[in-house]
Amino acid sequence: MVGAAALLVLVGVQDAAGSAGATVDPGRGSGSVTQAYLLGATPGARVALRTGAGAIVGAGRVDRLGSYLVRDLAPGPGYRFEVAGRGGNSFAVLDGPTPPSSALYRQTLRPGLNYVRVRDGITLAAVVRLPVGKTMADGPFPTVVEYSGYQIAAPNDFLPGAIAATAGRPDPLAPATSTMFGGIVAPTAGFATVNVQMRGSGCSGGAFDLFDYPTTYDGYDVIETVARQPWVSHHRVGMVGVSFSGISQILVAGTRPPHLAAIAPMSITDDLYSTEFPGGIFNTGFANTWIGERQNDARPAPAGGQPYAAELIRRGDRTCAANQRLRLQTQNVQRLAVDHPTRTPSLFTHRSPAHWASRITVPVFLSGALQDEQTGPQWTSIIPELAGNRNVWVKAINGGHIDSADPQILGPWNEFLNIFVAQRVPRDNPALVALAPVLYHVTTSTVARPLVASRFADAPGLAAARAAFARDPRVQVFFGSGTDPSLPIPGSLSAPWSLGFGSWPPATVRSGIRLALNGNGRLAMVPAASASVSFRPDPAARPAGTLDVTGPSPLPWKALPPYHWAPIPGRVGVGFVSAPQRVDTVAVGPASLDLRLASSAPDTDLQATISEVRPDGAEQLVTTGYLRASFRRVNPAATVLNPTRDWLDPQPLPPGFSTVRIALNPIAYGFRAGSRIRITITAPGGDRTSWRFATPATGGRIVDTIALGRGGSTLTLPVVPGARAGSPIGPCAGLRGQPCRDYRPAFNGG
DSSP states (O other): OOOHHHHHHHHHHHHHHHTTTSOOOEEEEEEEBTEEEEEEEOTTOEEEEEOTTOOEEEEEEOOTTSOEEEOSOOOEEEEEEEETTEEEEEEEEBOSSSOOOGGGGOOOOOSEEEEEEOTTSOEEEEEEEOOTTOOGGGOOEEEEEEEESSSOOOOSOHHHHHHHHHTTOOOTTSOOGGGHIIIIIHHHTTOEEEEEEOTTSTTOOSOOOTTOHHHHHHHHHHHHHHHTSTTEEEEEEEEEEETHHHHHHHHHHHTOOTTEEEEEEESOOSOHHHHHSGGGSOBTTHHHHHHHHHHHHTSOTTTSSOHHHHHHHHTTOHHHHHTTTTGGGOOOHHHHHHHOOSOOHHHHGGGOHHHHHTTOOSOEEEEEETTOSSSOGGGGGGGGGGTTOSSEEEEEESSOGGGGGOHHHHHHHHHHHIIIIIOSOOOOOHHHHHHHHHHTTOSSGGGBOOOOOOSOTTOSSHHHHHHHHHTSOSEEEEEOTTOOTTSSSTTOBOOSEEEEESSSSOGGGTTOEEEEEEGGGEEESSOOSOEEEEEOOOGGGSOOOOBOOOSOOSSTTSOOOOBOOOOOOTTSOEEEEEOOOSSOEEEEEEEEEEEEEEESSSOOEEEEEEEEEOTTSEEEEEEEEEEEGGGOOOOTTOOSSOOOOOOOOOOOOOSSOEEEEEEEEEEEEEEOTTOEEEEEEESSOSSOSSOOBOOOOOTTOOOEEEEESTTSOEEEEOBOTTOOOSSOOOOGGGSTTOOEEEOOOOTTOO
16 A cells, blocks of 8 residues: 555656646745645645655645645744655744844835835735824824724725715725724824734634734834834834734733833633533524635735735736735634534633733733623633733723723723823823714713713823823623613613722632522522432424624714523523522622533533523523533633633543532622522523524433432522622613613422
8 A cells, every 4th residue: 555655656647747848837835833835836736745854744736826835833944845756845844932033124104105024024914004183204103003904904994984984885995893992992082003913814814713923923023123113112112903803912921022011902812612512502693704805815815815905906006916815825714613512721821812812921911891792791801811911900890792892991001001101191182082972882972971081180290191001900890781861862872880909800709609509490598408300401492592683883982781681481491589688699700500410411511601680570691601510520720700711621520419619700790788689590591692593403302300408409699798889780781781671480499
């Protein structure tokens, strides 16, 4: 039997012989960080990649654009592509931590569209925008970078593009509204911005692969190149952005670029696995569709890809056209996710923000929402990874993905960037205050808390302003956004009260307060007599709620549309409800539900939902958690409140009862006196606006049984001792990100 390596050599000889008289172009190979790529080779020719020792580590055919790429390579010299048996140039695969020559960073960037060369020879599209109303003659300027795979390097102005999109006349050369921090917010705040397109998207070269090593280290090179521009103040830059360009900040800062000053990420995730596989269950909703959209963005322009790339190529941008050559080598991230239902370390670890967070040494301003319907509320798990960095400020608020830039957060964001990037006292900024109503897509400041651009405008100097800012709590949690009694419209962007903590989870919470799941649907401090209850989990009975959307919004800060949160029908789930609270109970931090569970199936998918049953009979969603029971094993770092897992070794349920601990997403909620705490257990679905779950159909045939009372199941809540709600209970329908419904007991009474 012919060995694989020998067979490849024979095939290469046959290709070469078969093409006698024809010219086979071997192209040129180059090394990237743990990758190798080939450009300019004969399409359709067989290609193999050899190490310096001659071993074949990748083989296939050159694509129709003349390219080929191999991933997951060991760094080192001597690599060489062979095309149709012809050997090409020798090159090294890079390791990432070893920086390139500083000569790479002596590039000149000017206002408008630029192409920044990174260490592997790829160029990235980047648009330089000056502070609003400024010219180069006014420099140098404090500068921030926004780094995204969305349409960020489109060269036209942000605000006219957003307005045109509202009118149904989208400008193909306008940046995406999701890149507004680099597009309009930071320039209005007095910063120059460099809006950088990730490799493999838009007009940038390379092949797209979600947060692989080349993308992360591209960020390092961009920071160092921008910092060396003569128009950059102090030759140190910050990073800004929400969601995609929030996550990228964590990874780039983890590489420790020497000239990075600070980062301000918003609406991130802690780990790609936790968003793609919440509780070990594939997220067929937002996570899967978002990845599909990014892969569509990575198709080669002008036939596919992002609109601005197609338009610039049509107008003759040769660099943008040449940068499409590796697009057919885009990693199929959707297929990777489906093929890796466990958290394979080689795939997920280096793409995980939590992996890089502990390496960050620059100041961090992190904000997010605790009902984030897109990346998820589990982003708070990254806060402990930042424990070694004393210059960290976190703002958490109830609401959706967009609420991370609530006015109460955007003001301190502006202060942070002025102090740590611009190195100046943050002053009042009428332009930024005037921009806020546009950002939040409201007509007047009466339906959103007015933006306070600076609390320290009268500080005698930078040191005094910095000291005043540093007195903010490390973690500030805002409560009740959407129910501020000082504003007339429910759902307004304003939280009426907040609490500050020195850590996450708050140290005062300790091991939390444990409540027993008792018979007759009761939830109590004292376990009752041993009992059990059975239900038939059925994902078909938990359809996703629907959104009332009245029209498109040019900006993402539109008020969250109403969400129809359906009750639990029949015997598909169980509920447990406490007695009315005698005093306010404020819970802050992660929570968990310990089930003593038996199932008629070897595996079962579960969803646990905490809600508040109000005195008026309405029920308010607080948080949810999910678990595929075969992933019930926790790792040594697990605590009562935070059952962490490696997600590597699913095991079927044995006969009889097993302990199944469901991690509940973080809570920041004040259960008011007179209200009752409720926990419901169902199949996944029905409680999140954008997440969907690949739970196998059950048809109601699976029976799950929960042990109750003494020796049975318990709920552990992160109750803050002595804390009380800072405002009266607001309208149920107003609370941002937390839907409301009429309370209906489950069949078991809770």
